[in-house]
Structure formats: C-alpha cells, structure tokens
Amino acid sequence: MLEKRDYVDKIIKKAIKQTEKYKDIGELASYIPELANVNPDSFAFCLVTVDGEVFSYGESEKIFSIQSISKILSLIMALHDNDPISVFDKVGSEPTSYEFNSLVPITDKATNPFINAGAMTTASMVKGANVDEKFERILAYYKKLSSFEDAYLIKDIYESEMETTDRNRAIAYYLKSKDIFSDNPNDVLDLYIRNCSIATNVCALAKTGAVLANKGYKPKTKEKLLSKKEVQIIVSQMATCGMYENSGRYLMEVGIPSKSGVSGGILGVVPGVCGLGVYCPRIDKSGNSVRGIELFKILAKDLGFTIFIN
Amino acid sequence: MLEKRDYVDKIIKKAIKQTEKYKDIGELASYIPELANVNPDSFAFCLVTVDGEVFSYGESEKIFSIQSISKILSLIMALHDNDPISVFDKVGSEPTSYEFNSLVPITDKATNPFINAGAMTTASMVKGANVDEKFERILAYYKKLSSFEDAYLIKDIYESEMETTDRNRAIAYYLKSKDIFSDNPNDVLDLYIRNCSIATNVCALAKTGAVLANKGYKPKTKEKLLSKKEVQIIVSQMATCGMYENSGRYLMEVGIPSKSGVSGGILGVVPGVCGLGVYCPRIDKSGNSVRGIELFKILAKDLGFTIFIN
Amino acid sequence: MLEKRDYVDKIIKKAIKQTEKYKDIGELASYIPELANVNPDSFAFCLVTVDGEVFSYGESEKIFSIQSISKILSLIMALHDNDPISVFDKVGSEPTSYEFNSLVPITDKATNPFINAGAMTTASMVKGANVDEKFERILAYYKKLSSFEDAYLIKDIYESEMETTDRNRAIAYYLKSKDIFSDNPNDVLDLYIRNCSIATNVCALAKTGAVLANKGYKPKTKEKLLSKKEVQIIVSQMATCGMYENSGRYLMEVGIPSKSGVSGGILGVVPGVCGLGVYCPRIDKSGNSVRGIELFKILAKDLGFTIFIN
C-alpha cells in the first residue's frame, strides 16, 4: 500500500500542512503542573511500516510522558502473565459513555481496560515481587516493543501525579473494596502512575504500533513479541474503547484503531500496514489531541488507512 | 485471500461441523408468537466474495424476518436522504451497555443507530409522502442491495409485532417528546416495524455484506450503491455497536463488523474480502444467534477474516 | 394552636405582605398554552382549621387546574379500591432526584405515586367500567373531600394537554410494557390528564388539607372520608415526595407536608391543626410556586406549623 517512499512522504507533508489550522485549538492538560508546562505548539509525527520503514516529521525525538497510552502496556502485560479469560473476569471489554476517571462505570468491575479503573485492574495482574519489580518488567517490555531503549520514568511527572491523584486513589480503593485485587491499593496506584509517567516519543509509539500492525512480530528482526490472540484483543479494544467516550465517533470518522493520552500523544495501528505516532499537546474535552485526530483523519482517507474500506 | 474455491469450501464445511455442538444452546425469541414459531434447528450460511463468488450451505433459501439487521437499512436511507452531520445531530454514535429496548440511553438523543430508539430516529429521516411510500423506498433499496428481488413484508410478523410493541411505542413517543422528529410517533413506529418485518435469507444478507465489503460497489455489475463515506460510517458502527451490549467483546473475540437480529440472523462484513450471512434461530440473552457467533469466530480465525490481523 | 382569629389573621396578613417581593420571581408553566394564559400576578391563600374555621385571602374563588395535586386523589382512590399492599406492589414509595416526567426512575415500577408514572399507576387501579365512569368517581370524591361541589373538568386544559402529552404517552406505554397494568395505555393516560384538569380553588385545596389534618374526618360534619391508615400513607408521601426533586430541602426549610402542581397551587397539611391552600402561578424550575413556598415557610415559623417542632 505504501508503494513509493516519495509518494507517501508527499501525502504526509501535505496532510501536516492541512492540519496547521488546528494548532491553536484545544487546551493543554492542566491537572498536573508538569503537563501544562510544555510548548503548546510542539508537533511531531512518525509512521513505521510493517517492513520497518520509518517516516518521521517535526520534533520526532521530543520526549513526553506516555500517559493513557500506557494502558495498552498494562493490558499486554496482564495478558502475558495471565490467560485472557481470567483477565476479562476482572475487567470488562465494553465502551462507556462516562469520562475516563469516572467511578460510575465500575459496577462489578471496570467496563474496559482503557479507563483508569480498568488500567489499574490490569496493572494489579502484572506479576512481580513488589512495585519496583513489576514496573521494571513493564518498562523493559516497552523498550523492546517500541525499540526505544532509552525509555525511562519521568520523575517530575510521576511525583506530581502522585501528589494530585485523589480521584485515582479513590478508584484504587473502590476496586479493592470490590475484591478486584488483593494488593494494597496504594501499590496498585503507584504502579499505574509509574506506567503513565514513562518517557516516550512519537517514533517509539509508531514502532509499537508497527508490531501490533505486524501480527505481533517486530519489523525487520521478526522477533515475536505478541501472540495473534493478544494482538486481536489489544487492537479491537483500541477500536472500541481507545479514544475515551468518543471512540465510536472517532472510529466512524477516522477508522484507525488508536489509543490517546492526555499529554497529547496518539498511537494508531493500521493492521498489515503500519503503526502511527503523533504528538501535539493541545487536547479536546475528552482528552484527545485535536491536531493529532485531524492528521489521522486526513491520512486515513488519503493513504487508505481505514480498516473498514479495504 | 480466498485462494481456491475448494480450500475455502473445505474450511467452511469443517467450521459448520465444529459448531454443531452449539445447535441446542440458546432460546428462540419469544416476544412475538411468530418468532417462536420456527424450527429451532434451522441452519443456513452464505459467503459472497467481493468478486461475486457465492458459497452457500444449509437452508440457504429459507425466509426469515430481518429484524434488527434492518437498522442498517434505515441508517443507509437516512444517510442517502440527509447529510451525515444532520443525521448524527439526531442520533449518537457511541455504544451503550444497556439492552436494545432500554429507554435509559436516550438522553438528548439515542446513543447509536443500532438500538431501537436510534433506528426509529433514522427511520424518521427517510423521505417519502407517507409511511407506505417511505417503506416502498426502503424495500426497493434492499432488493437492489441484497440482489434479493423477492424481498417483501412478512405480514404475520408485522401485524403481531404491531400488537405487542408497547415498549417501542413508548420509545417513539419519548423521542417525539425530545423533538427528535416532528412526524406522528405512530407512523415512525409503523415504518420501524415494517423494516423489521422484511423477508430475507442468508444469501441476501451475504450479498448485502459483499457490497459493504466492496467499497459500496455491487460485485460483478460494479453498480455503485453506497459512497465510501457511507460504507465507512455503516461498517464502523457495526464494529462498535452491531452486537447490542456485547459489541466490544464480540469484536475482540471475532473481529468481524456484524449486525445481528433476534430472529437469528447475522450479517458480517470483511472489508475487501466478502460478506457473510448466517441464520440459526436460537439466540443468547443479548439477542444474538449462538451458533452464528461461534461459526463466525471459527471462520475469522481459519480464513483470516478479522479486521485487526491483516 | 390557632387561639384567636384576630391573631392568626394578623400573622397571615403580615406573611402575605412579606412575600410580595417574590411576586415577580419564577415563570408561568408554558408546556401547554392554557397554563401560560393566566394572570401571573394572581394570588390567593386559604387556611381551614380542623374545626372548620376558614381564613381566606386574595382571589380565593379563582379557578385553576389542579394539575399534580390530583396525584393525591388518584392515590386515595387506588387505596379505596385496593389494599395498600397491592397498590405499593405496583408503585414505590421512595423519593427520586429525577424530574417528575423522567422515565429513568421507572425500573420495575415508578419510584413513588407523586411522579407522573406513579400517578398513572394509581389511576390505573381506580375501579370503573370505563374512563368516564372512573373519572366520575374521582371527581365526585373530590367534590366531597374539598367541599367544592362545583368542581368540574376544565375542557380547554384537558384538550390541550391531551394534544401535547408525548412524554406522558411514552410513560403510559412504558408502564404497560412493564406489565404495571393491563388497560389500554391511552385510557390510563386519558384518565390521568382528566385528573390534572380538575377545576379547583385555594379554599377547596385547604378544605381537602383540613380533612387530612383531621385524621380523615371532615371538619364540622365529622363525616369519615379516609381511614387513619390512608391519611398516614398520603401525608407521609406528601412529606417525602410531594415537592418533586426538592422534597427533602422543602421539608427541611418549611416542614409542612405539601403537594404542588405546575399551575401554581400548593396544598399543605398541618396534622391536628389545619389544611392550607395557596395559588400563585409563577413557578420555579422544579415546578413549585415560588411565592407559595415562601408564604408557607413564614407561616410554618410564625404559626408553629412545622411538624418537627411541636
């Protein structure tokens, strides 16, 4: 599909240009000072094909915290360490119209792994002797998945999120009171916040997406990082639940299974074709990068990326 | 992808055999006597490729009422007769965890076009001087889309649904009270029930699916029946909302955008590949054909039909 | 408690004067033209003691439609025609935070008899061969209860409510679909709207209240119109559910079991002491007369009418 490098490059450049008009729309996430403390005009995009070809634009090396995109990681690790049935015994797989940090869609369990409560649930299923060990496993896995060997915990983000995370602590205790896990809720929350604080850049996101697009195999090295079943679970949940309470509309308008984070990143997967990463920190009310969505929308159309028109 | 006819035929036959163990599981829909009045062991399956090749099995000519699969039709007609923006102004595009005939997920408008309230909303947007004319247009369109020229209104189904449809009449009046439409609610309901009562068979479903899989063009004749944008809207909504409150789990486990009806039919779309139709009247609690789902699950795996692993 | 006529009269006159500042606050109910078609400055008040002494002020003969205050009547008639257990089998007895015409608080049944769904439920339990006969029984009973022999159906109100009552018709069909009653929903709705359209004035309301305040006996004639048990049920439900979603706050601030209607009337009961009726058509967002509430608040304090300080 990506026939010629020049052709693709031209399309992408045009699309980036077309989205310039959105660059002042949306607000920086402000619930922790560190997130508001970025250049609102930053922009970066990266596309990595299943053959490992890389197309990158803008500040593609720029580090930002992964935030909710890490919900993919804790789901993967939960699936690695447990069978899918026991994972989905503790967390649902249906979208919700409630916002990501709501407690309402937790009845017996969190509705899906991509709301905060669901990601705490999957975090609680990651094996390890303690929080440090669990996080090390997750981080090590992300380095491999993203080919971003320099991934690390952003200490400032982690610390300031830990200080201002009353709602998330409420969720952790609520899950504990529902017997979703037996660990100390503070430890589960700690791991969850560490996951959110992982340093990434758009190429690391796109390379992660490329593994998911490539049936679980790392482009070029062909290393198998995920089973087909895991790919199926993760990408389908991205399709139905990845963009918070706008997932249905996003899939209708864009058609690329994606997962966003409030720091302004979006990771997209075009099965059989490529992974995508975008970064632009101005977000809409649902927490999704405004310009990022517009860029994916244009690329989906101009490069035929939608999974529904093949 | 469907390399050789014999190979595909063998896979399908094996899959059908494997699902025989599910044939006694589930219950006939019983809310109208006519729906319970069928042979519970009936089974039929049809696959139609984007090239127009047909694979059919079991009672493939057997007539049954289309029920909720008609929600696709009224969405298509609403999109034909209005622009997408004004359609989704009146109906949402997000899944709901509530059952299909619930009134709870109607706040300002129905959450999506594939719950009853949403399908009444799209029905109300179909142009025509009166109910008869509107229905004639929908039926004529279905004949073309499905290549099933003998499609008709099943009078017994229609009449007995009209008699026992208190909940749906409540929904119609509720939508009216929310100013979703200005028509007489009884007329909107009448059209909705007529849509549900259209006679179909599995090959008509599979041929409809093949048009959706083929970017909106009818296989062989290449007649354009739907715009790419309409295909994108319909198939993505099938992916996120097509299987009632189990849509997320179904997409995770099967991975084929589908729409089911309580009569036991399911229509599936594999973009770029084929359309699928299955009929087996025993349904689960959510209203989906038990054996139908199992068959699609096996075919998705064995024929590589999931949209997430390409 | 009402020691001297002059003293009471002076207190009431002062209270009425004190509430003059509220006379421009609030809006006329506008959902049917007839309700908006009144003099917004009308004011009337009446107090009737358990001994039958009458204190009346303002336009005390002025006719207005009883609206939701009729919910008391259909509850009484349902209790007359059935035992309390079977009544509360079909309707709950708990307040709701949802607005009076919401469908949300109907799960198995309406949450209480004083929301629309609850009043339709009690209406459906009134005995009679047809709607005419049922309504005649209710009207006849109201004439006796209120000593207002001239009570009648206000045809204009009835007709225009019947025309614009989509939400209520939705509720009627919804209740039917939940098997709350077996009657035709249109008949139940018809009876419900007729009840709302009964002509009353403040003295009729106050006299009704006086019967409830007097253990069910009509002042002076001592005729027994209600059992103690019925009085207990009705007055306690007025206390917890009588003022729509503000019932808790109203009871806290005023302390008089009351039932309001959107036409601007409020009926109050001070057990052992008196009944109250007020009319002032400007209502707040919940549907309660603004000036009426303020007047009751002052009287409760100055005449010691709150049931919680005795």
Add this chain to the structure above:
Amino acid sequence: MLEKRDYVDKIIKKAIKQTEKYKDIGELASYIPELANVNPDSFAFCLVTVDGEVFSYGESEKIFSIQSISKILSLIMALHDNDPISVFDKVGSEPTSYEFNSLVPITDKATNPFINAGAMTTASMVKGANVDEKFERILAYYKKLSSFEDAYLIKDIYESEMETTDRNRAIAYYLKSKDIFSDNPNDVLDLYIRNCSIATNVCALAKTGAVLANKGYKPKTKEKLLSKKEVQIIVSQMATCGMYENSGRYLMEVGIPSKSGVSGGILGVVPGVCGLGVYCPRIDKSGNSVRGIELFKILAKDLGFTIFIN
C-alpha cells in the same frame, strides 16, 4: 399524650411481647468481625419524655457502637461550627435510592448527610486543630446531649473498622477530588470512623431523641443544646433520609423520624412528646434493625406517635 405511667408501661410491654416473633429474623452486620461478635438475641428499649420521664426495658445498659446514628452528631456539629447555608453547599438534602456506601449518588456532592459520603462531609466541617481535638469536641457534645457521661470510643470497633474500610476510604478520596474539603482524606475518614465507634446504650439514644423532641432543650434542666432551626433540619432529614433507601416506606409505615445504625440501634423522635431508643442487632438488607422497626411501628399506632396523625 403519655397520660399515665402505668398505661404507657402496659402498652410498651405488650408491644415488646408482640415483636418477639421477629427476634430470629435478620442477620448480624458482618463487615467487621466485632459487629458479628454480639449476642443476636440482645434486646433493649428506652423511651424518654420531654419532661424527662424514663421508661426502659431489656438490656438497657448494654453498650453497643453507635454506628450511623453518629451521622446525626456530625451534622449537628457541622451546623454548630458553620451556618446551614455553607453546610448544605457541601452536602445535599435529598434522599437516594442507592445504598449507604454507594459512590453513585455523589455527583457534585453527597446527596444527603445520612449516607457515608454525607457524614464524611459534615465531619470535615467540624472545627478543631486535629482529629483528636475534633473528636473530643464531638464526644463531649454527645455526652451532654445523651446525658451519657460514660460515652467513649470503643477501641476494638474503631481499629477493626479502620482496617476494613476500603470503600469508605475510596469515598473520602473521591470527595477530596471533588473539592468538598481540603483536609487529608485519611484524617476525615479517621474522624468518621471514630464517630461510628462511640459507645452508647438505648437510654442515651432516647435521651438524645428527647432533646430533639423538646425543641432543643434538655428535659428537666432546660439547658438549650440546639437551636430550633437545627432541630428542624435534623429531624426533617431523619424523616426523609434516616432509614437508608427505605426512608419513604418507613415513614409511611411507622411515621416517626428515625435514624438507624448497622449495629442494630435506632433513635426515634416524636416531636413534642418523647425520644426513643431501641437495640436489637439483627438487621435487614438495608441495615435497619428488624425487631426495632416492628416495635416502633406498633408503638406509633398504639401510643399515637406518628407525626402525620395528630
């Protein structure tokens, strides 16, 4: 109303006898071991008139933890330390159909002061340099209000509740995240659990009720402990929200403003007449003493205690 001591005594004894058949119905609260660790057959009742006359029966000296009846105390202290408007700015005044430890009825704020979230809110408004000082003030006030100078913190109850209170800790963090208070949520929870762990007996409850029944004045000494306004607020909230999600039905069937606790105590207020305390540890699903309710129901009828029939 309580004409003759002998007459009243006879009525009460008969009522107690009549409720013996309920003594095996219901279950001990089991969420902390200490609550399940009591004699399920314990029974005690006390009535204290507004003149200070005491009628006591059964194990009237028996100590039990006050549990949710302490929600009255924290509401009183919040009202003492702040004006009512600022209190009800932070907590609602409407009943809820959700259970007492649900997080659902907390939208902007807790729906009422008598669910856990509401009582944490009022606890957070009590003045004091730290948790110790705040609790000392509350305990000192309870000693005065109840004339139970020996009231103390039951350490075993307090400690085991603190260990098993995940849901309540979730609520505390949730309220904090909604900016309901600025204190450390762990401190607010600590104070809340201490309040629940206060030692009481039925006579202490009845004497507290007698103050509320006596316009805020202590019987005999005439010491003013509460303003009329405070009495009005507390007793009306007991009427509408005091018996968890059964408050409406309880008021209808019993008619005495009451507040219950899961340890099996109920405090009742008959304005102008008396206070009541009962203890019987078997509770129903809502958390209310089964035999206690039955006893109040009979006394309300036989001694004319209902506030709605005067």
